[in-house]
Amino acid sequence: MAAGFSFALRCGDRDTLARLGRLETPHGAVDTPVFMPVGTLGTVKGMTNDQVWSTGATLILGNTYHLALRPGSEQIAQLGGLHRFMNWPGPILTDSGGFQIFSLSQCSKISEQGAVFQSHIDGRRLELTPEESIRIQEQLGSDIAMVLDHVIALPAELPAVADAMERSTRWAARCLNIASRNDQAKFAIVQGGLDIALRRLSAKALTQMPFDGYAVGGLSVGEPPPEMYRILSAITPCLPEEKPRYLMGVGRPIDLLEGIARGIDMFDCVMPTRNGRNALAFTWQGPLRMRNAKHANDESPIDPSCPCLACRHSRAYIRHLFIAGEMLGPILLTHHNLTFYQILMSQARQNIAAGTYAGWLNEQRLTLEGQRVAS
């Protein structure tokens, strides 16, 4: 692995593929399975660093495409890199911009060379080749860099899925070839849509290259959750046991637990933060919509056992903040949801360590199912 990195598996689970690990990085250790809060533009929206840290988060995610546009990677490099720029002491993973090829497809064009974006901010041209994505991520100085991949919308015709997968493989090789920082881990991304044969081809090609970890990309883009689980079940056994596995952009609490059961170690998603800003609170009994009138006179907190900043207040107060359009509503629910996700991961790790993961997962399937909300 890259300098300063190691990944040690501490134990596995008898009944599932769940595993407990520790990822060492130049900015500290991370117990896996881990959930990474999304800090798109050098800030987890609405949170101070202290607040993010107090949820239990250590590893966070930054978005290469967005940071390249604002404030620009040259500027961040001049200011000492992303850690120093945002004053985050823990490890940072940066994505590659590949997801924006999908999510901002109306302003991007793909060729074998790379993606050309018209900035969604001011129309300015941004060419994101595999080489440029790595160059930007090296300027940002993240601990873990992702290869540029070609993410497409699903469902799609098989030839289009195969084409994007094969291009992603060629781009991964170009990323590895150009990378020059020894202190930055490089993760490849398995593509291939919902086709297991294509996914296996992708995994086989990528695992022949010396990456530090392997991600599963192109999921949670609209397909039903069982489809995602089916792909994961087929693919994680094709990935090297000794390297961390990252399921990108996922997801709902139950999706994280199902991913862990299939051997995934790392997750990121905007769901806890974005939904928090939109008045949705995750709980062990399913989500609560905090603008609902039924909370208007409710003196109880969202979850009396939760240590977050929101749960020092009544549901009535939280509802009032959202009805009145006060910033504190999004702030408190973001802190609550990030805390919930971290406790969810902590309990998953404890259950793996105790050998009780399968039974615990079954219980959560019954109670967290209410969590099926639009992302």
Added chain:
Amino acid sequence: MAAGFSFALRCGDRDTLARLGRLETPHGAVDTPVFMPVGTLGTVKGMTNDQVWSTGATLILGNTYHLALRPGSEQIAQLGGLHRFMNWPGPILTDSGGFQIFSLSQCSKISEQGAVFQSHIDGRRLELTPEESIRIQEQLGSDIAMVLDHVIALPAELPAVADAMERSTRWAARCLNIASRNDQAKFAIVQGGLDIALRRLSAKALTQMPFDGYAVGGLSVGEPPPEMYRILSAITPCLPEEKPRYLMGVGRPIDLLEGIARGIDMFDCVMPTRNGRNALAFTWQGPLRMRNAKHANDESPIDPSCPCLACRHSRAYIRHLFIAGEMLGPILLTHHNLTFYQILMSQARQNIAAGTYAGWLNEQRLTLEGQRVAS
């Protein structure tokens, strides 16, 4: 004074009317001169309670008119009062709605009975008589309630100013007459525009009634600062030495210091919070507009000696947050500005105690003058 209240003057200044005091309330003691952050709707905008507290604030202000509309004083009473509703452990002062007669004049009508508002939210009718204002404030359960006053825009014709002042005096008597909570201090409000004779008449009438404190209202509504200072110089000597004096809605850092020199003990203003949300940072050398391009590559903090959350970051990072429209920009600058105002008050108190206030004020006049920004 009301039960649980006392006001002790600890020392005065030789060369000015500045005074050091301690106001005891049922929710704790407050060293004066004091600045109260504004928490209009049960939240200091963008701040958690911990963050407000960490600036050094103890006494905060809530707005009767706004809380009466959302979520309503009955609801807050059912939920245990404003302290419990917003989970603020320190003392709270509530205004009376009199300022909204001025600031929302396009949706209010005045008669001798009181003010009738059409809600600025949904057009609903809200009648705010002196009796109703006290009833609402008693339901909110603030430590200090203000009398309903008739605030008018300046400049105004003398008869109109006299009429509003005389009505304010009659309303003050009605407030005192209806008040039933023994654990809530009642403060009167001196009116009379920029006319010293009217102001003196107002002060004379109000100080004959047994109020717990006296405010100067109807200032900082557009008049030049020297006019405000002139009124203060004339009026504070007419107020009882042994009771706290509160200059409402003021103001710029230098205005606070000039007010202190004229014997004022208490201040509130939205300036640190509202300007913080709009990217303006107060400093001892004058204000900084943090969206300015000159900060784009500046690694230094706003103020290296400031203990606030913003000053852990570079000016470049703060600017980036505002340019990118991130919530963290307003959050950090609100914390910075509230911290600045509290340190300003702390230094004022130290200089009064040391007998050096006049000289210190002169220094600040030279450096804080840059603080003349639009409120």
